[in-house]
Amino acid sequence: MKIALSGAGLRSAMVLNTLLEIMPEAELVGYFDPQPTFLDKLPEMPRYPSVREMLAETQPDLFFVGSPNEFHLAQIREGLEAGVPRIFTEKPVVVSIAETMELAALLAKHGPERVMVGLVLRYSQHMVDLRTALAEGVLGDVVSLEANEHIGPYHGAFFMRDWRRKTGHSGGFMLEKCCHDLDLYNMITGSRPSRVASFGGRKSFVPANAPASNEEAEIFHVKKSVWESTDDPFRSDGDIIDWQTALLSYETGASLAFHTNLNVPDEHRRFCVMGTHGMAEGDFVRGFLKITRRNGTRHADHDYTKGPRAGQGHHYGADHLMCEDLAAFLREETDALPVSITDALVAGVAALALDTARETGQVVDLAPIWADFDGQGAR
Structure with a gap:
């Protein structure tokens, strides 16, 4: 299970470290972040100059979008169009009604089942x-x-x-x-x-x-x-x-x-x-x-x-319960998550x-x- 990351922030580190603990077969294969601040909390991995280059070179099974909210839509779009099988985005997904409609249309085209979301309280x-x-x-x-x-x-x-x-x-x-x-x-x-x-x-x-x-x-x-x-x-x-x-x-x-x-x-x-x-x-x-x-x-x-x-x-x-469910879903041990x-x-x-x-x-x-x-x- 190859995971590529956008946004090496504290929240990304918390979730990914928990997921890697539960899924030892997973590995981080690269990240994009123009101003990384919490790399010391993540396993070592190569840095890429853009999301597009990272996805093209690493061919990940999962693209983790942990960047600030205003960048989510563009990065999710890049993941969908690059054919990444699974995308995990932190909440909130987008920042406006217009972006909501744009993403809804993208999901209708590429399949909403490809995108998971970090609404952790579910x-x-x-x-x-x-x-x-x-x-x-x-x-x-x-x-x-x-x-x-x-x-x-x-x-x-x-x-x-x-x-x-x-x-x-x-x-x-x-x-x-x-x-x-x-x-x-x-x-x-x-x-x-x-x-x-x-x-x-x-x-x-x-x-x-x-x-x-x-x-x-x-x-x-x-x-x-x-x-x-x-x-x-x-x-x-x-x-x-x-x-x-x-x-x-x-x-x-x-x-x-x-x-x-x-x-x-x-x-x-x-x-x-x-x-x-x-x-x-x-x-x-x-x-x-x-x-x-x-x-x-x-x-x-x-x-x-x-x-x-x-x-x-x-x-x-x-967080731990979410990562347990995500691991089961990514391993195809279950076909649904509590939140879409x-x-x-x-x-x-x-x-x-x-x-x-x-x-x-x-x-x-x-x-x-x-x-x-x-x-x-x-x-």
């Missing part, structure tokens, strides 16, 4: 267990949901210093960070959002809130920024939000209230799913999932902070529509977007 034990309960009908029909993703000041400052602070590079915070969450709630409702509304802005990472002491300032530089970075998260040239609330109405009639904030000292990433026959409540950070039937009896009470998988890797252990490239594009559209709603102050009807998307032919 692989988490939380979602494995919740999918089982949903399939068993424990919750009945999903009626309403509430959820959040709240990240600590050290992580929020990273976004305000990193290339992700600029919507042109990242697509915006809701897309870059919360596409995971939006994908999960599409999965849970079994449908796409039909209308969305949103409010948000930037109130924490502004000059008036800059730290008064060096000791406090250290918090905001814990997580290293590399490409296109800036030093001061409170006076940066970024245009992303640091808080946002969202309302989503789904094609099934279910609704979601979602909240994200980048300056929360006690992090959590909670969700609560209310159905006609029960409810499920969980928190990725605190490591639990409780499922309760409508008569008050407990169907499941999972504590993921204990057991053999506790503390296994990043994303609440989901189409799922990722749908989650991306939801995130982009939420930012449109926030910017315009209007409820956004997604029906015309879905009609265009479906018309591209990708499934």
Whole structure:
């Protein structure tokens, strides 16, 4: 299994090292990155001056796209047109509605099954267990949901210093960070959002809130920024939000209230799913999932902070679970993964529509977007 890499960043190193541990038969045969910064965390491999030359010379079985978001579309296109059998792209896949349609058309032409995506939370034990309960009908029909993703000041400052602070590079915070969450709630409702509304802005990472002491300032530089970075998260040239609330109405009639904030000292990433026959409540950070039937009896009470998988890797252990599934898929031991490239594009559209709603102050009807998307032919 020959793997070629574009974008030798920290995330690429984390995923690839885990995958190589699980798949000892795999090898990295080359990389493209005009400004590599984490090569010390990857096995030694040759560097190529372009993606095209790398793919032509190495003839990989898998092309790993780990570059900044704005480069994904062009590099995925090169992989598809070069005939690479499998492409893995990090999320979010593309940065605009126009790019979404362009990629959907490419996938219809070349085959969506050739592209895998790193929406890692679909692989988490939380979602494995919740999918089982949903399939068993424990919750009945999903009626309403509430959820959040709240990240600590050290992580929020990273976004305000990193290339992700600029919507042109990242697509915006809701897309870059919360596409995971939006994908999960599409999965849970079994449908796409039909209308969305949103409010948000930037109130924490502004000059008036800059730290008064060096000791406090250290918090905001814990997580290293590399490409296109800036030093001061409170006076940066970024245009992303640091808080946002969202309302989503789904094609099934279910609704979601979602909240994200980048300056929360006690992090959590909670969700609560209310159905006609029960409810499920969980928190990725605190490591639990409780499922309760409508008569008050407990169907499941999972504590993921204990057991053999506790503390296994990043994303609440989901990175390792994802790589196990990827290895099985690449070895052709299974013919499907828990999340598809189409799922990722749908989650991306939801995130982009939420930012449109926030910017315009209007409820956004997604029906015309879905009609265009479906018309591209990708499934």
